[in-house]
Amino acid sequence: MDFKTFSFVILAVILAPFAGGLLAGIDRRLTAWFQGRSGPPILQPFYDVIKLLGKDRQVVNYWQIFCVHIYLISSVLCVALFAMQADLLMIFFVMTIGAVFMVVGAMAVPSPYSQLGAQRELIQMLTYEPLLIIVFVGIYLVTGSFKIDDILSYERPIFLMLPLLYLVLTFALTIKLRKSPFDISTSHHAHQEVVRGVLTEYSGPYLAILEIAHWYEIVLILAICGLFWSTSWIGLVLLLALTYMAEIVIDNVTPRMTWKWMLTYVWAVGISLSFFNMALLYANSF
Amino acid sequence: MGFFQELLHKSRMKSPWLIHFDCGSCNGCDIEVLACLTPVYDVERFGVLNIGNPKHADILVVSGTVNPRNAKVLKNIYDQMPEPKAVIAIGACGTSGGVFREAYNVLGGVDKVIPVDVYVPGCPSKPEAIIDGVVLALEKLKVRKPEKDTEPLVADLKKAREFYENREERQVTG
Numbered sequence A: 001m002d003f004k005t006f007s008f009v010i011l012a013v014i015l016a017p018f019a020g021g022l023l024a025g026i027d028r029r030l031t032a033w034f035q036g037r038s039g040p041p042i043l044q045p046f047y048d049v050i051k052l053l054g055k056d057r058q059v060v061n062y063w064q065i066f067c068v069h070i071y072l073i074s075s076v077l078c079v080a081l082f083a084m085q086a087d088l089l090m091i092f093f094v095m096t097i098g099a100v101f102m103v104v105g106a107m108a109v110p111s112p113y114s115q116l117g118a119q120r121e122l123i124q125m126l127t128y129e130p131l132l133i134i135v136f137v138g139i140y141l142v143t144g145s146f147k148i149d150d151i152l153s154y155e156r157p158i159f160l161m162l163p164l165l166y167l168v169l170t171f172a173l174t175i176k177l178r179k180s181p182f183d184i185s186t187s188h189h190a191h192q193e194v195v196r197g198v199l200t201e202y203s204g205p206y207l208a209i210l211e212i213a214h215w216y217e218i219v220l221i222l223a224i225c226g227l228f229w230s231t232s233w234i235g236l237v238l239l240l241a242l243t244y245m246a247e248i249v250i251d252n253v254t255p256r257m258t259w260k261w262m263l264t265y266v267w268a269v270g271i272s273l274s275f276f277n278m279a280l281l282y283a284n285s286f
Numbered sequence B: 001m002g003f004f005q006e007l008l009h010k011s012r013m014k015s016p017w018l019i020h021f022d023c024g025s026c027n028g029c030d031i032e033v034l035a036c037l038t039p040v041y042d043v044e045r046f047g048v049l050n051i052g053n054p055k056h057a058d059i060l061v062v063s064g065t066v067n068p069r070n071a072k073v074l075k076n077i078y079d080q081m082p083e084p085k086a087v088i089a090i091g092a093c094g095t096s097g098g099v100f101r102e103a104y105n106v107l108g109g110v111d112k113v114i115p116v117d118v119y120v121p122g123c124p125s126k127p128e129a130i131i132d133g134v135v136l137a138l139e140k141l142k143v144r145k146p147e148k149d150t151e152p153l154v155a156d157l158k159k160a161r162e163f164y165e166n167r168e169e170r171q172v173t174g
């Protein structure tokens, strides 16, 4: 690893949580605006996290602490791997490890709310993970590589070849961001559904760590979205801004659904869209 | 150290998360508490969130009178909140028992069971008064008293295990 990549990695790891937190703040502000309220300050997520870090810890067992830290490490590692321009599949599996450990931590406590939330989180993972793999395979079919540096050196924006697969990726983004209609394991808005889902038993500083890890994950998924228009900065920023805006609008206009609906809908629509896109790719290559 | 201390105090003041517990109120006060969340009052401006989970909350908002049955639940919720925390009693019922004070099953106000920091009078209390009560409670949240939790993590874990092991004795229902 040369000096340039190294500094890039350090920069990404330091800046990612700030970007994620700011994004969450803007998100809350815009949501409030849609609802006719003025909303919290943009820096509100940072205040929340600092306050949580300063609260007394209330641990149920040591598994919880262990799992929270593994989740943080894996999401930091994902962002670092992305900055290193490593393998997409590698990033995917590291991300999965973190998500699984968060579920394990929620399962390790006797509270039924936490258990229920953990099961729902597992269903959510089951929903988006095959789709992410399909998206990566689609990227491979176009660029001929899973490595990010090869994908970046492809001369045309891959969005033009894979518009439908991008839609599929936004499904995964919605689930990962915990946005309606897919916020069934825990929600950002209604802070009361099944108490707090997977997050029920995490409290104080551990909840803060989960939140920071979540910011890293948001940045990572947005970075993967960014790969779709990596040839120009304007295109990249425009694509990401439009995507995030659409997420917020969808979040505000849809109710939350059941996990059965999510599984059937996302798989049916997601898989047929990707099939259609792959068919188009083949038709083009003849 | 000074900078971080100040940042922490500021963050505590700027992000009070509430848990609202209806301790046998007539629902008049509850509606007023919920009214604070609507676009007219919009308490999220001040970072206030209505959290349904005592483990995440900073301020316990209680409306209504306490009776022997829900006193245990109230105490349980209070104990589940990590320090620093504050308690606000809402309405005539919450502060003293109100019109139900003489009823055979009523113990009285919330302060019969847990320590109350702010009393918000009114029947029902106005949303403005409730928001004012939250602002008063913030002062209590700013600095944790007693100063610092010095228990080592291992002791905490041991306590948690013992707590889980004799869970049957503490059972509220049944």
Ligand code: SF4
Residues within 6 Å of the ligand: B024, B025, B026, B027, B028, B029, B063, B064, B090, B091, B092, B093, B094, B098, B099, B122, B123, B124, B125
């Ligand atoms: S104070 Fe008045 S409005 Fe509030 S719970 Fe008591 S009787 Fe109802």
